Amino acid sequence: MRTNPDLNRRGLLMAAGAALGAAAVSGPASAAPFFAGRRLPIGIQLYTLGPDVAKDLEGVLGQVAKIGYRTVELAGLYGRTPADFKAALDRAGLVATSAHIQARGPGSFEGDLSQLADMLGTLGVKNAVMPSPYVPDRVTEAAKGLTGGDFYRKAMGSLTADDYRFNADYLNEKAAVLKRAGIAVGYHNHNFELAPQGETTGLDILLSRTDPSLVTFEADVGWISAAGVDPAAYLSRHKGRFSLMHVKDVKAATQTNYELRMDPTEVGSGRLDWRTLLPAAHAAGVRHFYVEQEPPFERPRIEAAKISHDFLAAVNA
Secondary structure (H helix, E strand, C coil): CCCCCCCCCCCCHHHHHHHHHHHHHCCCCCCCEHHHHCCCCCEEEHHHHHHHHHHCHHHHHHHHHHHCCCEEEECCCCCCCHHHHHHHHHHHCCEEEEEECCCCCCCCCCCCHHHHHHHHHHHCCCEEEECCCCCCHHHHHHCCCCCHHHHHHHHHHCCCHHHHHHHHHHHHHHHHHHHCCCCEEEEECCCHHHCEECCEEHHHHHHHHCCCCCEEEEEEHHHHHHCCCCHHHHHHHCCCCEEEEEECEECCCCCCCCCCCCCEECCCCCCCCHHHHHHHHHHHCCCEEEECCCCCCCCCHHHHHHHHHHHHHHCEC
């Protein structure tokens, strides 16, 4: 559950500044760009462009492809059928390699898994990622009366170590079924999973209790950083468990917290050291990289997506 604040337009000067910043950190001319050198596509999580996608699916997908993105991760179908959405992706020359699937509700992991597998098969998706935990009814009741981000913060902050153990078992169960359909199940973190749970954290419980042969993970490095943790070190510590990554940057002003708070910015414009982080992620096993940016945006979303892509296309690491 995320909110979508109003968008504010600024001039092109900041975009130019970001491009210059990208060139400054991209390293010596003799080094190969990270993505081109490893023949990896730069992807985008369509949540980044959510309101725009809802208004003009064909137009936005065309712009995404023109920027240079080649893969996308889905965050819903915006009222389209799987076949219609796949046809729109094909026309734009894009491939959906991953999709976020909720833990509960219509079309979720708790529903008919054969139907879910059929839907993902129609879309060509091979990774089904649970974007946040299964929240038990008692937690939902405790957050009753709250809305939007306040509801989400209250609910996620109420999860216990036992809830994370339940989620790990839930992921194992669903992954065992979907693996037979050729679909890998994963889990995507925020920063609340890194809050202490006794001597461990929710994310560490998920990592230790899930079966590595069944469940993979998607590292949201922006949220990991917002929790005060070094993403490169965390990925290296859990080598082989993360195969997907949200490429997300945060401003230096972001304060350490576990409550879904960050100061977002375009990739390359924040505090994350991408020349260190990208190779560390690759060495740890990440092969699917998706740009994602949280609101509020300082410029139109498609412009922000271009700034992030162009930085990543040029960065040498």
